Structure formats: structure tokens, C-alpha cells
Amino acid sequence: MKKLDNNGLTLPELLVVIFVSGLFTGLLLFFMISYWRYGLMLESDLDTLTTRLNAGDYLRENINPASGFIIQNSIPDSNTANPDPAISPAEYWLPIHAVPSTISIGSPGTKTSLIYFRRPSVNTSGVVVMNGTQPYEDEFVLYMDGSTQKLMSRVLANPSAASNRLKTSCPASLATIACPADREVAINVASIEMRYFSKTGNLIDYTSSTDPVTGAYTGPDFPVVEVVEFKINLTRKPGFQKTNATVNSTVIRVAIRS
Numbered sequence: 255m256k257k258l259d260n261n262g263l264t265l266p267e268l269l270v271v272i273f274v275s276g277l278f279t280g281l282l283l284f285f286m287i288s289y290w291r292y293g294l295m296l297e298s299d300l301d302t303l304t305t306r307l308n309a310g311d312y313l314r315e316n317i318n319p320a321s322g323f324i325i326q327n328s329i330p331d332s333n334t335a336n337p338d339p340a341i342s343p344a345e346y347w348l349p350i351h352a353v354p355s356t357i358s359i360g361s362p363g364t365k366t367s368l369i370y371f372r373r374p375s376v377n378t379s380g381v382v383v384m385n386g387t388q389p390y391e392d393e394f395v396l397y398m399d400g401s402t403q404k405l406m407s408r409v410l411a412n413p414s415a416a417s418n419r420l421k422t423s424c425p426a427s428l429a430t431i432a433c434p435a436d437r438e439v440a441i442n443v444a445s446i447e448m449r450y451f452s453k454t455g456n457l458i459d460y461t462s463s464t465d466p467v468t469g470a471y472t473g474p475d476f477p478v479v480e481v482v483e484f485k486i487n488l489t490r491k492p493g494f495q496k497t498n499a500t501v502n503s504t505v506i507r508v509a510i511r512s
Contacts, residue, residue, distance in 0.1 A: 306504035309405065309440040309486055316407070317508040320371045321391060323450075323476040325349050327370055329393050329410040333424050335365035336397065347395055351460040352476045353390040358445040360400030368396040368405070368446060369482065375415035390415035398443060400454040405486070440486055448483035452478060453509070483507045 323354055326338065330345035337344035342463040348367050360366045374389035375381045383390045392415070394409040409422040429435035452474075462473035484506045 284292045306498045348504045353448045354449045363399045364400040366398045377417040378419045408439040442488045442490040444489040445487045449483040451481040453480040481509045
């Protein structure tokens with residue numbers, strides 16, 4: 255009877271097998287992880303694309319029918335996030351002037367005013383609510399939330415407009431049926447560059463001229479702004495990434511139709 259060979263692999267042969275197996279396993283893991291990371295980056299890019307499209311739709315739909323931009327809200331807001339320290343009680347947002355600038359997202363816990371505008375009040379039947387010969391007007395506040403890195407919209411419904419179809423909105427933590435949550439306009443916001451124009455295309459800058467005696471700014475301000483340009487800069491860190499690998503920008507220019 256033939257005797258079986260029980261010697262098996264030699265040590266050099268075993269080392270070669272371990273090395274080759276480790277090499278192929280490492281290559282397989284490398285390609286799998288690379289593919290996974292690519293998928294996460296693609297998903298992140300698609301999310302920011304959706305944000306850019308949604309922001310453009312919201313801003314055009316709400317600013318186009320506006321009657322004008324304003325320096326400060328005139329309808330009291332009991333949930334003002336960035337109040338004017340010169341007015342008590344704190345129901346009025348910080349005044350803003352038409353100064354072309356880049357506004358960065360604030361630190362967590364801060365909310366930064368971006369722009370305010372007003373629009374004719376419309377009732378539940380879709381009819382403009384009139385106050386004599388002039389319409390009642392609702393007001394809107396666009397602000398950036400540093401905690402969530404979002405561009406948000408606050409609605410201030412005119413309480414004097416009968417059957418107003420809009421309701422004043424609130425921070426999400428205080429939202430109720432009577433006071434719905436503020437609207438999310440854009441996410442993953444890093445900064446927003448703002449420019450303002452007249453209907454003829456002239457750049458408007460409140461700081462462009464000053465009073466020769468007092469030195470106070472006397473340049474054109476929001477009452478004459480007809481067109482506003484938003485350049486929204488977005489950054490996002492895809493899953494399992496150490497840096498904000500997704501960086502995108504979108505330019506949205508909106509004109510008041512009136």
C-alpha cells in the first residue's frame with residue numbers, strides 16, 4: 255500500500271500564500287472603500303443640487319410678487335431671533351441696509367438676518383385684501399441659522415388682513431398648528447453673497463455716498479431696490495469624510511414684477 259505524503263506546505267510556500275492572499279484582499283478592500291466613498295460624494299453632490307433648485311424656486315415664487323424690500327419689519331414678531339437692541343420689546347429684527355457683501359453663516363446658536371421684503375396679503379379665496387385703496391401687506395424675513403447651517407424664511411402675516419391665507423411662522427421648536435414652522439430654503443449653507451440693483455441694472459450701495467458734515471451714509475437703500483442677487487455658497491462633508499469635499503455655488507437673481 256502506497257504511503258501518503260503528509261508533509262504539506264513548506265514554510266516559504268505558506269508565506270507566499272499568505273502574502274498573495276493578503277495582497278488580493280487589500281486590493282479588494284481598497285476598491286470597495288473607494289467605490290463606497292465615491293457613492294457618498296455623489297449622493298452629497300445630488301443633495302446640494304436639490305438644495306440649489308429648491309432655493310431658486312422658493313426665492314422666485316416669493317420675491318417676484320413682492321411690493322418691495324424693507325430695512326426692518328413693521329409687523330411685530332414675538333420670536334425675533336436677531337432683535338434690534340434700540341427697540342423694546344424685542345419684536346423687531348435688526349435693521350439691514352442695501353450694502354453689497356458676503357455674509358457668512360454664524361456660529362451655532364446664532365441667527366443672522368439676510369433680507370426682508372413685503373408682499374400684498376391674499377385671502378383664502380386668492381383675492382388681495384385691501385385697506386381702502388392700498389393692499390394690506392405681509393412681511394418675510396430671510397435669515398441664516400448657524401446651528402443647522404440653513405437659510406430659513408419667517409412669515410409675518412398681517413393680522414389686520416381679513417381671512418389672510420398666511421400664518422405667522424415660528425422656530426421649529428415652538429411650532430403649532432396656529433404658528434407653523436419657519437420654511438427651510440437651503441441647507442448646508444456656508445455663506446451668501448448679496449448684491450442689489452435698480453430696474454435699469456445700476457448697482458445699489460447704501461455706503462456709496464456720505465453726508466459731508468456728519469459722515470453718515472446717504473446712498474440709495476432698499477426702498478429703491480428692484481432686483482436682488484443671491485450667490486449661495488454650499489459646503490457639505492460626505493459620510494465618513496474628514497473635509498467638506500462637496501463645494502457648490504448657485505447664483506439666483508430675482509426681480510420684483512411690480
